[in-house]
Amino acid sequence: MTSASDLASLAALLADETRAAMCLALLDGRAWTAGELAAHTRVAPSTATEHLHRLIDGGLLVERRQGRHRYVQLSGASVAQLIEDLAARVERRPTSPRGLRAVTANSALRRGRTCYDHLAGRLGVAVTDAMTRAGLLDQTGGFALTTAGLAWLTDTLGLSPEDVRTSKRPLARGCLDWTERQQHLAGLAGAKLCETFLGNGWVVRIGTSRAVKLTPNGKAALRDLLGLSDVK
Amino acid sequence: MTSASDLASLAALLADETRAAMCLALLDGRAWTAGELAAHTRVAPSTATEHLHRLIDGGLLVERRQGRHRYVQLSGASVAQLIEDLAARVERRPTSPRGLRAVTANSALRRGRTCYDHLAGRLGVAVTDAMTRAGLLDQTGGFALTTAGLAWLTDTLGLSPEDVRTSKRPLARGCLDWTERQQHLAGLAGAKLCETFLGNGWVVRIGTSRAVKLTPNGKAALRDLLGLSDVK
DNA sequence: GCAATCGTTCGGCAGCCGCCGAAAGGAAAC
DNA sequence: GTTTCCTTTCGGCGGCTGCCGAACGATTGC
Numbered sequence: 077m078t079s080a081s082d083l084a085s086l087a088a089l090l091a092d093e094t095r096a097a098m099c100l101a102l103l104d105g106r107a108w109t110a111g112e113l114a115a116h117t118r119v120a121p122s123t124a125t126e127h128l129h130r131l132i133d134g135g136l137l138v139e140r141r142q143g144r145h146r147y148v149q150l151s152g153a154s155v156a157q158l159i160e161d162l163a164a165r166v167e168r169r170p171t172s173p174r175g176l177r178a179v180t181a182n183s184a185l186r187r188g189r190t191c192y193d194h195l196a197g198r199l200g201v202a203v204t205d206a207m208t209r210a211g212l213l214d215q216t217g218g219f220a221l222t223t224a225g226l227a228w229l230t231d232t233l234g235l236s237p238e239d240v241r242t243s244k245r246p247l248a249r250g251c252l253d254w255t256e257r258q259q260h261l262a263g264l265a266g267a268k269l270c271e272t273f274l275g276n277g278w279v280v281r282i283g284t285s286r287a288v289k290l291t292p293n294g295k296a297a298l299r300d301l302l303g304l305s306d307v308k
Numbered sequence: 309m310t311s312a313s314d315l316a317s318l319a320a321l322l323a324d325e326t327r328a329a330m331c332l333a334l335l336d337g338r339a340w341t342a343g344e345l346a347a348h349t350r351v352a353p354s355t356a357t358e359h360l361h362r363l364i365d366g367g368l369l370v371e372r373r374q375g376r377h378r379y380v381q382l383s384g385a386s387v388a389q390l391i392e393d394l395a396a397r398v399e400r401r402p403t404s405p406r407g408l409r410a411v412t413a414n415s416a417l418r419r420g421r422t423c424y425d426h427l428a429g430r431l432g433v434a435v436t437d438a439m440t441r442a443g444l445l446d447q448t449g450g451f452a453l454t455t456a457g458l459a460w461l462t463d464t465l466g467l468s469p470e471d472v473r474t475s476k477r478p479l480a481r482g483c484l485d486w487t488e489r490q491q492h493l494a495g496l497a498g499a500k501l502c503e504t505f506l507g508n509g510w511v512v513r514i515g516t517s518r519a520v521k522l523t524p525n526g527k528a529a530l531r532d533l534l535g536l537s538d539v540k
Numbered sequence: 541g542c543a544a545t546c547g548t549t550c551g552g553c554a555g556c557c558g559c560c561g562a563a564a565g566g567a568a569a570c
Numbered sequence: 571g572t573t574t575c576c577t578t579t580c581g582g583c584g585g586c587t588g589c590c591g592a593a594c595g596a597t598t599g600c
Contacts, residue, residue, distance in 0.1 A: 080329035082398040083322060083391075090319035092588075097312035111546065120590055125548055127588090144546050144597040158393060159315075165390060166314040220452050324558075343576060352560055357578055359558090376567040376576050 089134045090162065094119055095127045099136065099150070099159050104286040105193045107140065107147035153193065157262070160191055160251060188279065189286040191251060194266030195273065199290060203269070204260040206302040213261065219250035221265055229265060232301060239268050321366045322394065326351055327359045331368065331382070331391050336518040337425045339372065339379035385425065389494070392423055392483060421518045423483060426498030427505065431522060435501070436492040438534040445493065451482035453497055461497060464533060471500050 090096050097117045102108060108116075114124035128148055131137040138151045150156050188199030195203060207213040212225030221229075225248075229235045240247065249263035261269065273279045278294030281287070290298070298304040322328050329349045334340060340348075346356035360380055363369040370383045382388050421429045439445040444457030453461075457480075461467045472479065481495035493501065505511045510526030513519070522530075530536040 080332055081325045083332065083395055084325040084328040085323075086394055086398050087319045087322035087328065091316055091323035093313045093316040094588080096316040096319065100312055100315065109546085110548095119588090121547065122549080122591080123589060146547065154397065158397060161390060161393060162318055163315055165386070166311075166318050214452065220446065326558080341576085342578095346577095351558090353577065354561080354579080355559060378577070 086134065089131055089136055090159070092127070094123070095131060098124075098127060098131065100163070102137070102148070102150050103156055103159060104190055105150065105156070107149040110146045110148065113148070153267075156191070156193070157251065188288045188290065190270060190281075190288060191260075191262070191286075194251070194260070194262045194270045195279070195288070196251070196260055197288075199279070199288070200260035202304060203298070203302065206298070206304045207261065210302060213248065215250070215259065219248055219259065219261075221248040225265075229268070233269070233272055235268055235272065240265060318366065321363055321368055322391070324359070326355070327363060330356075330359060330363065332395070334369070334380070334382050335388060335391060336422055337382065337388070339381040342378045342380065345380070385499075388423070388425070389483065419519070419521075421520055422502060422513075423492075423494070423518075426483070426492070426494045426502045427511070427520070428483065428492055429520075431511070431520070432492035434536060435530070435534065438530075438536045439493065442534060445480065447482070447491065451480055451491065451493075453480040457497075461500070465501070465504055467500055467504065472497060 090099060094117045098113050101113065101116055110124055110128055111121060113128070114121045117124065119127075128137065128139070128146075132139055132148070136151060136155050137148045140147045140149075150159075188195065188197040190196065191200070194200065204213065207225065207228075208215050210224075210228075212222055212228050214220045214222050226240060229240050230237055247263055248261060248265045250259035251262035251266070260266070273294065274281075274288075276293070276297070277291055278297050279288045279290055282289050322331060326349045330345050333345065333348055342356055342360055343353060345360070346353045349356065351359075360369065360371070360378075364371055364380070367383060368387050369380045372379045372381075382391075419430050421427075421432075423432070426432065427435060436445065439457065439460075440447050442456075442460075444454055444460050446452045446454050458472060461472050462469055479495055480493060480497045482491035483494035483498070492498070505526065506513075506520075508525070508529070509523055510529050511520045511522055514521050
């Protein structure tokens with residue numbers, strides 16, 4: 077049988093508050109330096125080093141040495157999804173009603189954010205819903221891109237056919253949004269969509285966090301392309 | 309932000325080998341008594357009690373007191389999926405090549421098993437593939453039941469329309485098989501399919517484990533219904 | 541070459557946590 | 571009522587682990 081110790085040691089990687097905070101920070105899909113993570117989690121650099129070792133040994137993170145810096149990031153989309161799944165479970169449970177302070181601190185994240193490499197939050201859900209209403213996405217039972225949706229990505233959004241050629245990674249996948257409790261578009265198509273939105277300046281990152289903001293240009297684009305008028 | 313401590317405490321529930329073994333055992337979807345789990349994980353009954361408390365408090369398990377017995381089981385399909393996802397990640401990593409002994413001990417489980425409430429293992433993957441070839445299931449990009457597939461469930465397999473009326477639970481969902489590294493059918497349809505197979509005597513449980521065996525009747529049924537001739 | 545910065549290694553400390561056995565509570569069997 | 575069985579509570583032990591500071595190594599900049 078699947079050795080219980082293997083499962084336990086994987087879970088143990090996330091069972092520490094500092095390591096969990098590191099992984100949540102890395103959910104933005106970017107590479108952080110060891111020092112940045114140490115400061116972010118408020119532990120000594122030496123402590124951060126130990127945690128990063130464990131996370132890398134466990135296969136959750138990959139590293140890239142560059143000069144005197146050590147960059148780490150999530151080792152792949154599947155890891156990001158695992159963490160999101162766990163976080164979704166936590167948020168779904170209506171335990172310990174958060175104080176007002178935490179709620180307002182959350183509001184930017186709730187409005188819009190990136191989830192590893194695709195759009196999430198209210199913005200991500202709104203885009204997904206609009207695509208479904210427009211017949212680009214089929215959510216009955218599963219979560220699949222329609223032929224019209226595929227054409228929309230290439231013809232309207234300007235993606236090249238290679239961009240949306242499905243490889244090992246599924247083209248369209250639902251990702252449960254822990255703030256909205258609804259599915260939003262993930263998978264290869266979700267990543268490319270997010271890439272396009274950022275590249276076109278339709279959304280911009282708020283500071284260095286995962287939170288994103290819709291620009292006036294983005295608002296216009298959503299209205300023209302998807303008939304979305306009242307986002308946010 | 310999602311509090312890292314919440315994520316950590318959820319992961320901590322599975323970060324202990326004994327608790328992990330309990331959850332893996334409970335993946336069969338059935339209810340176990342506290343004593344059974346204690347014996348299965350080889351710890352003192354008092355130790356098992358503590359673990360069960362934590363798992364129940366954490367919302368992973370639910371309990372049902374019945375006379376002097378205390379039955380526990382996974383609190384729902386979403387918990388089962390979370391555990392399967394974690395287990396899948398463990399198995400995908402080609403670390404520590406298992407010895408021959410463990411491999412043969414695994415063979416029954418690899419051939420066929422239940423995964424919470426649906427079929428998994430080679431059998432589950434074979435059925436899923438056959439359904440896809442027959443046009444009952446659409447795996448391009450997502451994982452959805454076709455209209456033909458829906459009709460097949462009701463007309464050929466004899467399910468009532470209410471059985472496959474999608475509620476909150478998705479009708480068809482892919483579940484990554486950790487032994488076969490392929491998707492198999494989960495979700496409501498997967499559960500009903502498994503129920504039917506067990507009810508018709510097409511598959512039977514091996515002992516009290518999660519492993520299942522295809523009966524001669526089942527073999528014939530698979531050949532007639534799905535054109536599957538060489539299962540196993 | 542020297543200084544500054546980033547990361548790592550090493551010891552040591554404190555706290556948590558999983559384990560057990562003994563004793564007690566409760567429900568069923570007789 | 572008594573016995574038996576399943577489960578729980580409690581105390582205590584041992585080990586693991588996360589934390590830090592100090593010293594060291596490595597890289598960049600001056």
